[in-house]
Amino acid sequence: MLAHTPVLLNEVIGFFDPKPGKKFIDATVGRAGHANQLVNGGAEVLGVDTDSEVVAELKSQSASRRTKIKAVVGNFGNLKSIAEENDFTDVDGILMDLGLGSHQLDDSERGFSFQKDGPLDMRFDAKSQNSNIKTAGSIVNFYAEKDLLRIFFQYGEEKRFGKRIVGAIMARRKLGSINTTGELFELIKQALPGQFRFRAGDTARKIFQALRIEVNDELGNLERGLQQAVSLLKSGGRLVVISFHSLEDRIVKQFFVREARDCVCPPSFPVCRCDARARLRILTKKPVMASGDEARTNSRARSAKLRAAEKI
Ligand SMILES: C[S@@+](CC[C@H](N)C(=O)[O-])C[C@H]1O[C@@H](n2cnc3c(N)ncnc32)[C@H](O)[C@@H]1O
Known part of the structure; x- marks a missing residue:
């Protein structure tokens, strides 16, 4: 197993202050860097990941080192039932380190990277028993034109060339299916105006991001996971979320703001008519970013934004 460098590690540990007797859920445990x-620090950890391969690796490691990580396969969109099944309710902290890990990006068979040729898959849970049947390939080959446009625009934030790329996909479908990451990258590159082709990687990154988000319903799971996480924290327990693109960060920010308000009545109401009470206190007015040193040595940290809140 390759070494993994966790992002914003000191900051995460600073918010959680792990000690014997404390219980945490790492909802995206990956290679367990955090x-x-x-x-x-002496705490007990329930490590959840939707990728059964990484959980299996972790279990075999944990058995040999007898660590206190209890590793389970699961999607944080179902965090409440996973935590209840494993007796991890009323916890001191929950971590979500979103997106994909190096273990997934580096494995060409998983189809996440346009820099390595592999099948157009991109499922986080590709090897799980109940794995999603939707893959990047099924989207690229079968989605309606308007839906491709929507996901490239919304999830890839590719406003300039989205339409050209969708046009190229539709034309290519008439000749046969698009099966590999290499084929898709080449198609994206050829769809760009000549002077932009030397930077095709920038556009491909956005298109691949859009497909990954759609395949794994990443934004829907994040909304569900955040909601459920709050109910699993004890009073004073902390929720820490690290995101890597603006769509995720916006969801986290808006969720924290909503949950930190005592009233959710529309501004036009002269008096409060709702029973809403704040459940969270925001600990990070602005997102915490990696230090210059960390950003220099770990490229993934450059786009990381950490937000933390405490259960009231
Ligand atoms: C950035 S990595 C986590 C790295 C980890 N913090 C570490 O230090 O090793 C993100 C992990 O979250 C997992 N993941 C993504 N979406 C998930 C979801 N909805 N539920 C559970 N795990 C998810 C991925 O499979 C991946 O292993």
């Missing part, structure tokens, strides 16, 4: 540090 979870191991929580365990080293």
Whole structure:
């Protein structure tokens, strides 16, 4: 197993202050970069990941090192039932380190990277028993033109060339299916005006991001996961979320603001008529970003934004 460098590790540990007797859920445990540090502080950790391969690796490691990480396969969109099944309710902290890990990006068979040729898959849970049947390939080959446009525009934030790329996909479908990341990258490159082709990677990154979000319903799961996470925290427990693009960060920011308000009545109401009470206190007015040193040594940290809140 390759070494993994967790993003914003000191900051995460600073918010959680792990100690014996404390319980945490790492809802995106991956290769346990953060979870191991929580365990080293003496805490107990439930490590959840939707990728069954990474959970299997973690289980075999945990068995040999007898760490206190209890690793389970699951989607944080169902965090409440996963936590209840594993007796991890009323916890001191929940971490969500969103997106994909190096273990997924580096494996060409998973189809996440346009820099390595592989099948157009992109499912986080490709090897799980109940894995999603939607893949990047099924989207590229079968989605309606308007739906492709919508996801490239909304999830890829590709406003300039989205239409050209969708046009190229529709034309290519008439000749046969698009099966690999390499084929899709080449198609994206050829769809760009000549002077932009040397930077085709910038556009491909956005299109691949859009497909990954759609395949894994990443934004829907994030909304559901955040809601459920709050109900699993004890009073004073903390929720820490690290996101890597503006769509995720906006969801986290708006969720925290909503949950930190005592009243959710429309501004036009002269008096409050709702029973809403704030459930969270925001700990990060602005998102925490990686230090210059971390950003220099870990490219993934450059776009990371951490937001934290405490259960009231
Ligand atoms: C950035 S990595 C986590 C890295 C981890 N913090 C570490 O230090 O090793 C994100 C992980 O979240 C997992 N993941 C993505 N979406 C998920 C979801 N909805 N539920 C559970 N895990 C998810 C991915 O499979 C991946 O392993």
